[in-house]
Amino acid sequence: MTDALYEADIDLEPIRSRHVAIIGYGNHGRSHALNMRDMGGERISIALRPGSASIAKAQADGFTVVSIEEAAREADVLSLLAADEAHGQIWADHIAENRKPGQALILCHGFSIEYGVLRPPADCDVILAAAKGPGGAVRSSFEKGGGLVGFWAVTPGSSTTAEPLAKAYLNAIGCGRAGIFPSSFREEALADILGEQAVLVGGMCALARTGFERLTAAGIGPRMAYIDTVHELKYIAELIHDRGIAGMYEAISDTAEFGAHEVEGKISRAVEPVFDAIVEDVTRGDFARRWVADYANDRAWLKAARAKAGEHPLEDAGKELRALLKGSK
Ligand SMILES: NC(=O)c1ccc[n+]([C@@H]2O[C@H](COP(=O)([O-])OP(=O)(O)OC[C@H]3O[C@@H](n4cnc5c(N)ncnc54)[C@H](OP(=O)(O)O)[C@@H]3O)[C@@H](O)[C@H]2O)c1
Numbered sequence: 001m002t003d004a005l006y007e008a009d010i011d012l013e014p015i016r017s018r019h020v021a022i023i024g025y026g027n028h029g030r031s032h033a034l035n036m037r038d039m040g041g042e043r044i045s046i047a048l049r050p051g052s053a054s055i056a057k058a059q060a061d062g063f064t065v066v067s068i069e070e071a072a073r074e075a076d077v078l079s080l081l082a083a084d085e086a087h088g089q090i091w092a093d094h095i096a097e098n099r100k101p102g103q104a105l106i107l108c109h110g111f112s113i114e115y116g117v118l119r120p121p122a123d124c125d126v127i128l129a130a131a132k133g134p135g136g137a138v139r140s141s142f143e144k145g146g147g148l149v150g151f152w153a154v155t156p157g158s159s160t161t162a163e164p165l166a167k168a169y170l171n172a173i174g175c176g177r178a179g180i181f182p183s184s185f186r187e188e189a190l191a192d193i194l195g196e197q198a199v200l201v202g203g204m205c206a207l208a209r210t211g212f213e214r215l216t217a218a219g220i221g222p223r224m225a226y227i228d229t230v231h232e233l234k235y236i237a238e239l240i241h242d243r244g245i246a247g248m249y250e251a252i253s254d255t256a257e258f259g260a261h262e263v264e265g266k267i268s269r270a271v272e273p274v275f276d277a278i279v280e281d282v283t284r285g286d287f288a289r290r291w292v293a294d295y296a297n298d299r300a301w302l303k304a305a306r307a308k309a310g311e312h313p314l315e316d317a318g319k320e321l322r323a324l325l326k327g328s329k
Contacts, residue, residue, distance in 0.1 A: 005167060007176035012039065014161065014168040019043040021071030023090065024082035025054035027135025028108050032079060033063060035142045035173045047071035047078075072098035077165065079106040079129075085295040087112035091120065099124070104162060106169055110189030113155070115288035120155075125162040128153040129169040130188050142174035150175025151183035193282050198275050208233065212314045222317035230318060 020036065022029050025046050033044055046058040047068045058065050071078060072095040082090055087107075104125040112118035113126065120126050131138050131148040138148055150170035154162040170180045196202065211229035216222055239248035249257045281287050294301045 003181055005176065005180040007171060010167045010171040010176055010180065011164065012168050012171055014165045015077075015172045016040050016042065016168075018076035018165075019045070019074060020077045020079060021045045021047045021066065021075035022079045022081055023047040023068055023071060024080070025052075025058045026081065028131070028138060029054075029079075029081040029135070030057070030061070031135050031138035031142070032081060032108075032131075032173045033058075034061065034139055038142070039172045039174070041172055045071060045075065068094035069098045072103070073100055075100065075103065077104050077106060077169075079108075079169070081108055083295070084109055084111040085117060085292050087118040091118055104165055106166075109192060110153070110185035110187070111193070111288070113185045114189035115285055115292070117288075117292060122157055125158040125165070126155040127158070127162055127166045127169070128183070128185050128188055129166050129173075130183070130192075131170065131173055131175050132192075138173060142177075145177070147174030147177035149178045150180040151188055152180065153182065153184045153188065155185070190282060193287065194279060197282065197287075198278050202278075203271070204233070209312060209314060212317070216313070222313065223321055226314060226317040226321055230314065231321065 015036065020041060020043065022033050022044065025033070025048060029046065033046060036044055044063060046054075046063045046065050047070070048055050048058065048065055049068065055065050066074070068090065078095065080087060080090065104127055105120055106127045106129050107113065107118075108128075108130050110128055110130070113128075128151065130151045132151065133141075133148045141147055150173075152163075152166035152170055154166055167180060170176065208230050212222075212225050215225035215229060220228075236248060236252075239251050243251065249260070
């Protein structure tokens, strides 16, 4: 028996009948709000900090914007879709003193609970409703008739209404079209962070950059090197997304496949120790501690790293190529 749930298996009523306040109107906040409204949610408000540049955007989309304090006083459900590392501060400064009794708290990522950034009191139902993917994709996939895969969990001691609410929330943002599965805060947090560091973002960017550097050092022009280490990633990623790695291999040339099988093992052996260190760092909570400290320090390390990344010669090659290409999608 499968543990997957789909649209038709889940009652939307727990969301439709409640006042949902979404805190934050970034990538996820906006997509959740728009999808939920399209799925029949009638009482949705957006809670933002004073002076937020997102106020005008939320209002232009037809939502009522309230303060976070007002949302905490009025809403039945708070969906906290602001920066994870700020969750503790947002709770302490705006929610704790204003909480409506019986109000449930929904999070889209397990980070703040797993690493103790946010410690809601025991009388609060805390729900994980994670749509797995970037916020923009929550909306773009929904508009195409699809949805992102969703994972739910509730903290121990939550009331009996928490689980149906978790499933209804994910269904209301479109995840029921793909599939909704049980998980835990810990599993979701670790998988998300490890996956993005080791493979999806950190690993992939390191391979692409190093590949670009080695190809240009071998005398290949930056334009061609960029195409073969960065630009074409999209096509391979789409094949893997749609068919798996073995299916992708079937769709490429035998030359590419022969070479890839030969080098895969060598690359894997080279990165295994790095991956093991990442797993230890993230699992122990050291990564979270460094990130929370940097956030508190106005993200000084992050800003410096971002500036340095932007100066890599690969970026100029990419800009030049994108300006030259017509109709490359
Ligand atoms: N499960 C998954 O696979 C997945 C993937 C991506 C993201 N997520 C989660 O989704 C949540 C939102 O991420 P996102 O990508 O939507 O972030 P985002 O685009 O950066 O948007 C963040 C929003 O939070 C607001 N915000 C940030 N700091 C705040 C503070 N101190 N006080 C009040 N509001 C604050 C911002 O307000 P302003 O508009 O005023 O700047 C913005 O509206 C996070 O929990 C993230 O981990 C989950």
